Amino acid sequence: MNQQNQQNCMVAQSGGPTVAINASLAGVISGVTKSKQYDTIYGSINGILGILHDNIQNLSELTANNPNALDTLKHTPAMFLGSCRFKLPDFLDDDSAYIYIFQKFESLNIKAFFYIGGNDSMDTVLKLSNYAKKIGSDIRIIGIPKTIDNDLMETDHTPGFGSAAKYIASSILEIAHDTFIYAVKSVTIIEIMGRDAGWLTAAAALARNEYSAAPHLIYLPEVAFDKDAFLQDVRRLLSTTNNVIIAISEGIHDADGNYISASESSTDTFGHSQLSGAGKCLEYMIKENINVKVRSVEINVLQRCAAHLASKTDLDESFLLGEKAVACAEEGITASMVNLVRTGNNPYTVTYGYAEIDAIANEAKSVPLEWISENGNDVTEPLLEYLRPLIQGEVPVTYKNGLPVYMNVSHLSHSKPLN
Amino acid sequence: MNQQNQQNCMVAQSGGPTVAINASLAGVISGVTKSKQYDTIYGSINGILGILHDNIQNLSELTANNPNALDTLKHTPAMFLGSCRFKLPDFLDDDSAYIYIFQKFESLNIKAFFYIGGNDSMDTVLKLSNYAKKIGSDIRIIGIPKTIDNDLMETDHTPGFGSAAKYIASSILEIAHDTFIYAVKSVTIIEIMGRDAGWLTAAAALARNEYSAAPHLIYLPEVAFDKDAFLQDVRRLLSTTNNVIIAISEGIHDADGNYISASESSTDTFGHSQLSGAGKCLEYMIKENINVKVRSVEINVLQRCAAHLASKTDLDESFLLGEKAVACAEEGITASMVNLVRTGNNPYTVTYGYAEIDAIANEAKSVPLEWISENGNDVTEPLLEYLRPLIQGEVPVTYKNGLPVYMNVSHLSHSKPLN
Numbered sequence: 001m002n003q004q005n006q007q008n009c010m011v012a013q014s015g016g017p018t019v020a021i022n023a024s025l026a027g028v029i030s031g032v033t034k035s036k037q038y039d040t041i042y043g044s045i046n047g048i049l050g051i052l053h054d055n056i057q058n059l060s061e062l063t064a065n066n067p068n069a070l071d072t073l074k075h076t077p078a079m080f081l082g083s084c085r086f087k088l089p090d091f092l093d094d095d096s097a098y099i100y101i102f103q104k105f106e107s108l109n110i111k112a113f114f115y116i117g118g119n120d121s122m123d124t125v126l127k128l129s130n131y132a133k134k135i136g137s138d139i140r141i142i143g144i145p146k147t148i149d150n151d152l153m154e155t156d157h158t159p160g161f162g163s164a165a166k167y168i169a170s171s172i173l174e175i176a177h178d179t180f181i182y183a184v185k186s187v188t189i190i191e192i193m194g195r196d197a198g199w200l201t202a203a204a205a206l207a208r209n210e211y212s213a214a215p216h217l218i219y220l221p222e223v224a225f226d227k228d229a230f231l232q233d234v235r236r237l238l239s240t241t242n243n244v245i246i247a248i249s250e251g252i253h254d255a256d257g258n259y260i261s262a263s264e265s266s267t268d269t270f271g272h273s274q275l276s277g278a279g280k281c282l283e284y285m286i287k288e289n290i291n292v293k294v295r296s297v298e299i300n301v302l303q304r305c306a307a308h309l310a311s312k313t314d315l316d317e318s319f320l321l322g323e324k325a326v327a328c329a330e331e332g333i334t335a336s337m338v339n340l341v342r343t344g345n346n347p348y349t350v351t352y353g354y355a356e357i358d359a360i361a362n363e364a365k366s367v368p369l370e371w372i373s374e375n376g377n378d379v380t381e382p383l384l385e386y387l388r389p390l391i392q393g394e395v396p397v398t399y400k401n402g403l404p405v406y407m408n409v410s411h412l413s414h415s416k417p418l419n
Numbered sequence: 420m421n422q423q424n425q426q427n428c429m430v431a432q433s434g435g436p437t438v439a440i441n442a443s444l445a446g447v448i449s450g451v452t453k454s455k456q457y458d459t460i461y462g463s464i465n466g467i468l469g470i471l472h473d474n475i476q477n478l479s480e481l482t483a484n485n486p487n488a489l490d491t492l493k494h495t496p497a498m499f500l501g502s503c504r505f506k507l508p509d510f511l512d513d514d515s516a517y518i519y520i521f522q523k524f525e526s527l528n529i530k531a532f533f534y535i536g537g538n539d540s541m542d543t544v545l546k547l548s549n550y551a552k553k554i555g556s557d558i559r560i561i562g563i564p565k566t567i568d569n570d571l572m573e574t575d576h577t578p579g580f581g582s583a584a585k586y587i588a589s590s591i592l593e594i595a596h597d598t599f600i601y602a603v604k605s606v607t608i609i610e611i612m613g614r615d616a617g618w619l620t621a622a623a624a625l626a627r628n629e630y631s632a633a634p635h636l637i638y639l640p641e642v643a644f645d646k647d648a649f650l651q652d653v654r655r656l657l658s659t660t661n662n663v664i665i666a667i668s669e670g671i672h673d674a675d676g677n678y679i680s681a682s683e684s685s686t687d688t689f690g691h692s693q694l695s696g697a698g699k700c701l702e703y704m705i706k707e708n709i710n711v712k713v714r715s716v717e718i719n720v721l722q723r724c725a726a727h728l729a730s731k732t733d734l735d736e737s738f739l740l741g742e743k744a745v746a747c748a749e750e751g752i753t754a755s756m757v758n759l760v761r762t763g764n765n766p767y768t769v770t771y772g773y774a775e776i777d778a779i780a781n782e783a784k785s786v787p788l789e790w791i792s793e794n795g796n797d798v799t800e801p802l803l804e805y806l807r808p809l810i811q812g813e814v815p816v817t818y819k820n821g822l823p824v825y826m827n828v829s830h831l832s833h834s835k836p837l838n
Contacts, residue, residue: 017597046602078596085601170727170822177497178436178724180831182504183465206822211829242836300716305597308589308728311821391821402730402810403589403625410630412599417661 006109008040009329011059013146014047014117014124015085017078018160019167019307020318021146022407024116025081026074027322028144029059034323037330042108045411047084047117048124051104052097057081057411069407074319075395076406077307087120088127091134098131105139112140112329116322118147118158119364122337126361129335140329143337143357144321148304150199151364154355155339159321160304162314162390165203167306168192168299169391172207172247175297176214179243186293187234187244187286190215191279193303196251198222198367200303202379203387204247214245221251222367223376225260230282231289233377238292252278308404312393317350324352348389425528427459428748430478432565433466433536433543434504436497436720437579438586438729439737440565441826443535444500445493446741447563448478453742456749461527464830466503466536467543470523471516476500476830488826493738494814495825496726506539507546510553517550524558531559531748535741537566537577538783541756545780548754559748562756562776563740567723569618570783573774574758578740579723581733581809584622586725587611587718588810591626591666594716595633598662605712606653606663606705609634610698612722615670617641617786619722621798622806623666633664640670641786642795644679649701650708652796657711671697727823731812736769743771767808 011028013021025043032041043057044050063069073080091098105113115125125143132139145152148164172190179188194200198220205218216237219225237244252260260278279296286294317340324338336354343349371383398405430447432440444462451460462476463469482488492499510517524532534544544562551558564571567583591609598607613619617639624637635656638644656663672678679697698715705713736759743757755773762768790802817824 013600017600046600049602076596077593079600082602083600166821171721171725173822173825174496174724174726175720177495177726177825177828178720180828181432181436181465181498181502183468183501183831183836185836209822211827242832295720297719297721298717299721301594301597301714302590302716302718302721305593306590307593307596388820393821394816394818397813399813401625401807402585402812403592403628406592406596408630409596409599412602413661417602417604 006039007037007111008042008109009038009112009114010042010044010105010108010110011081011114011116012044012047012050013079013081014083014115014121015147016118017083017304018146018148019077019163019305019310020159020314021078021116022076022080023074023315023318024144024146024159024322026070027319028114028326029063030070030319031323031326033063035326035330038112038326042110043081046082047086048088048101049084049086050081051101072405073407074315075307075310075397077305080407080409082412085120088124091127091131095131101128102131102135102137110139112142114142114144114325116144116146118145118149119152119362122152122357122361125337126357129357132334140332140334142325142329142334143360144325145337145339146318148200149194149197151195151197151366153360153363153365154337156342156350157340157390159314159318161199162311164200164303165206165387166311166391167303167309168200168203169206170309171299172204172215172245173209173212176207176212176245179245183242184293185238185242186295187238187246189246189248189279189282189294189296191248191250191277191296191298194249194251196221196366197364198249201247201249202367202383205379205384206387206391215247216241216244217246217377218379219246219248219252219377220367220372221249221253222369223372224255225252226255227285229375231285234286234290238290246282248278248282250278307406308397310395311391312395313390315395320352328354345385345389425458426456426530427461427528428457428531428533429461429463429524429527429529430500430533430535431463431466431469432498432500433502433534433540434566435537436502436723437565437567438496438582438724438726439578439733440497440535441495441499442493442734442737443563443565443578443741445489446738447533447745448482449489449738450742450745452482454745454749457531457745461529462500465501466505467507467520468503468505469500470520491824491826493734494726494729494816496724499826499828501831504539507543510546510550514550520547521550521554521556529558531561533561533563533744535563535565537564537568538571538781541571541776541780544756545776548776551753559751559753561744561748561753562779563744564756564758565737567619568613568616570614570616570785572779572782572784573756575761575769576759576809578733578737580618581730583619583722584625584806585730585810586722586728587619587622588625589728590718591623591634591664592628592631595626595631595664598664602661603712604657604661605714606665608665608667608698608701608713608715610667610669610696610715610717612718613668613670615640615785616783617668620666620668621786621802622810624798624803625806625810634666635660635663636665636796637798638665638667638671638796639786639791640668640672641788642791643674644671645674646704648794650704653705653709657709665701667697667701669697726825727816729814730810731814732809734814739771747773764804764808
């Protein structure tokens, strides 16, 4: 086939890392390899910025040269293609980036563009779709969801969430073992990501088993945080339990919408005023009000990059969503995001579909209030039923010299810094 | 055999948790099961306090009722028998605790006492040994080392260290993937445990591979921390590298011996003055002096309890040290700690020996200065050669419903609180 007749496609990744976002990339590459319609797949490095900065890789060559590449890619954390936090302007205000992007698409014979990301990335999918429509381009533009926050609309859950949930629940079980050893009253606060959605913090409840009730309390951002009720909860538990473990969302806030965080100014030579997280703030609150040993643990970036403890369910679904995106583009679908539709819980089953992008971009899905206990300090059984299937199964991690083997990402260090 | 002629033994665990301390407990139980000399093995709950508080379990029954118990125990984090932070008084000042302990030993026909722990626990072994000698008791008293800090004398390395090192190196590799995705200059500081010894922080260097030089800088407490040199190191690296990752010990201090930590007072209603860690302090220091995105990550308790990512070498050695302790007691050895003697590096081999306890208790082993780079911001190849064998091999973790399966520790929640 000469270059004129080639039909190629392009993929990019954007937003915050998850353990599953490369599984979707592997799925897209696999889908294109199987496709009768697309020849070469290109990867744009650092999201949409790769197009704007002419930083584009031939991904078909990547897999042609390394037969194990797709499998290793599926298990590699974060983004093989790098990411960006770039918001396209409204093309009615400034269409220069759009003109450049669609010229690049034309010069590379791009017939489909796949963008793997979260809420902000779906905004990019929406804007590119609208621009394509405006200029009469038939390029298929498909979003592939990912976010550990699980807050995307129009999908039962998001790729990356199940693995983060599994890591958090496993880590909290291990922290419970760590905490239970001392016959001394103590409180351990575990701060979990998820921004303004409580899904990931709710997953902490999966750590409970026949010998451990940890986390004993769970606070989500969907319910206003009440300091007095919190201290009462902790005191009540300490009267019957030695070691109280509490899971809280980074995004908890009071009834007025103010985030629960301690604004601290250091008293030594490094005099910046710093905002510390909700966990630290609750640690101080307990120290101030209850005479008990207290510690806060911020699981931090590990919850989104610990690929050594991914959920097999999550990675398999993420891979198949990548393949589904290619199939959708082949069918002529555009301006859409592929999605997961749960069709059963016992046994757990999903189907792979798609939804129009304008119902998704710039929206966020919260934990329904009926899935939170009435007093706002725990989750209910229906939420646990929703969560349990998502952390099932372990992935075979390859180790070399005692460390997990992931894809070489040295190409990312060649990206020119933007600042 | 009637109760009069029984020869029993007892085991307890003390100090901070590791992933390997239950492997040594499993080794002791296994050794006693194989032993011709000892009948029943008892476990004292919460270290030596279990004897003082009459909180003692029959461990022979535990394994008799559950054939898989030893294997699950070997892989369970923290202490199945609980822990304590209790320092025995000098018996010349107050021998009441000693009288109670040795009466309890006599009433249970205890002929050997095994204490699994770190520096402070070896102080207990020393004191009990000295008291036994004074009263002419022939009870064998044997310490079994464990500490993630790797700072015990008279052993090549300590059980628990290799697993913590493997978790840290793997997590830093994953954090590198997480960090490299943005084409934006950034600094990530990772604070690692180890108190005044830099062994665990040095293990961060094992994360380096053919595509990642992270951690780019490593600061150990064995070398005085110099703020100006640090900022110069960071600036130099940022001139050639987008994302700089730095591993630091929690115990770094300046030339005058002052710990590097930011003393902060919160400016809201929770007005306690708080000491934040070295990582936070260096984060502030960089924010103050270099215009770059900066984040600090405290790996926290996860590095000592993440049994899902243990080193097989570590758990196997810990188990065999438990068996060795029983063999030593049978041979009449007392007032000693079993130890690991490295006999080769290529291939790695160790033998299992013992050393007299008075050379160990209350001492600490630092990283030799020749294993730290001259400018104090990295480690040298001989240290990496020492570390590499210790993280080799993975352990088969059993999962149920998506979570690791560990030993039921509900008996610990029955311990009466001490405060």
